[in-house]
Amino acid sequence: MTLKASIASAINTFFHSEREGIDLSNKIVLNSTRKEFDGDYTLVVFPFSKMAKKSPQDTAEAIGEYLKENVEIIEDFNVIKGFLNLSLKQEHWTKVLTDLSTSEEITIPKKDKKVIVEFSSPNTNKPLHLGHIRNILLGWSISKILKSAGYDVLNTQIVNDRGIAVCKSMLAWQLYGDGETPESSGIKGDHLIGKYYVIFSKKIKEEYAQWQKSEEGSRVKAEQIKDGEEASVFFKRYENTYFNEYSKLGLQAKEMLQKWEQNDTEIRALWKKMNDWVYAGFEITYNNLGVHFDKLYYESDTYLLGKDIIEEELKVNQFYKKDDGSVWMDLEDVGLDHKLVLRSDGTSVYMTQDIGTAEKRYENHGAEKMIYVVGNEQDYHFKALFEILKKLGRPYADGLYHLSYGMVDLPSGRMKSREGTVVDADDLMNEVIGEAAKNASEREIQLDIPEAEKTEINRKVGMAALKYFILKVNPKKRMVFDPKESVDMKGDTGPYIQNAFVRIQSILRNYGDEIPTYTKGYTDIKEIEKELLVLLDGYPRVIEEAAAQYDPSQIASFSYQLAKTYHRFYNDVRILKAESEEAKSFRLNLCRVIGIKLAHSMDLLGVEMPEKM
């Protein structure tokens, strides 16, 4: 039984609460005692003061007496201003350590529930960038956390491999590519495609500029410009219409999309060839990020899904049809608008697809929970999607969750691909690894490490810096990233935590032998050692909380706290030269379990630990 549970049960007895049919356990607030006061844990007694019909001070005294008598592991107590500070017996701490040493697995009960986590979901017309990195790291981490919290997890992504954007890249390559391939150019596949996407944008910009000066352009402007509107403002506003109605390139791209939809052999072949280049490129990026997927969905397979559900449900009046043939659902009763689910020409929209894919995934995998890792600009869409599925009475509707995260901004503001301010994922990873290498070269300790091993260490350290930097921030918040300042490696960072682990490994190496299990005899457990044990003891609850809130930043906080306390411990006490054999044995075991938990928690963030650095 945990300490909290023991106290809860004692308090219930103390107040005879079962006689009244109430349970006081949810009123129990138990914190670790602040450094300035004596004690290990602190119970807040204000909630009980009224029930006891005594002042907080007297209530605390009374509860303290009772707990000391009736809870085995409580050694003593003191009361300060309505806070009951409890000290635990030495045996408690010894037991925490031996429990941790004997069972290395985190003991969280299996939930026996299947979860699908969808993340990344890139477009195949350009390479991944910093925004994707946040998405991918969040998705990967939350998947790991859920697994660790006892769920059965499946990672998936939906590859947006079709549509007008993809055709733009294809067309540009056809027109200006001169047969260029990743092999011929030495450019990574996704970057090559991205290059042609940019070329398309450039060409259409030129074409548009020409058109603005042409007879037709002047005429349209004269006809449609608002009073007092600047020409430049008008043309910016008119861009989409131009693309759809006047642009030659736009027309060609749209024709290409039509041919694609009609399964035109030549276009499909080109499409497949170019997508394969992109996938090869993505594969490299995913590998470098250390993530993988269990199941891929392709938009080219799923974009027609959902229509039949809508036809079916239309019959039982879940949807309604307007005169023009378009199909809608009324979501006003849940505070949203009317939402289009089928165009007047009968073709599907984004929402249609998402309804279909959710259904299909449920059929395929029977998952009770589905987590969509998607940026917060789509909050409205997912709210609507979930409401629609609820109204359709889908069994999985209550298990849907949109893990919405804020944008990654540059100090200058939002990243814009048109302005070339997008931070490329591959470049960024190379940069942080380079930074790690630079820092390492200034350290003497690495001199005798072979070159190949150094490279591997730098990779781990650089990636840790990047991943931790991104995951330590609460997902909901938008975050600022300054590519010029690169990523820190000191203080509250990934490498700092790795360093704690490395120090532990170094000690274990220096000790040489297998560490003997700690039995007993160390009677003078220090405050800092208790602090470490309190942290370790609370780890399973941290995981459950992070899983419940879909928030990796809580794991990051824990890892930092543990590493920080360890560094302090390392500076305060000798381990291999401890004052007694008992102390040495205790501390070596403590080091070992801390190493295990550090590695475990960082693994939940997708961070690898080096043995040396």
Next chain:
RNA sequence: GGUCCCGUAGCUCAGCUGGAUAGAGCAGCUCACUUCUAAUGAGCAGGCCUCAGGUUCGAAUCCUGACGGGAUCACCA
């Protein structure tokens, strides 16, 4: 304009279902490596927790309303 998210030190962020004097890191200034890895530790300095009300024994935390920032409100995805 409607809806949603965010607002804590110069900067980047913690602060759990309300609990003791609001915590870290970076940047700035001191100090500590013949020692188990100094990518470390100890210290100094830095705060009308955006503002105003309300609930409470107690509010950075909950509620309401302002203000500031962002997103979204397409027969785009």
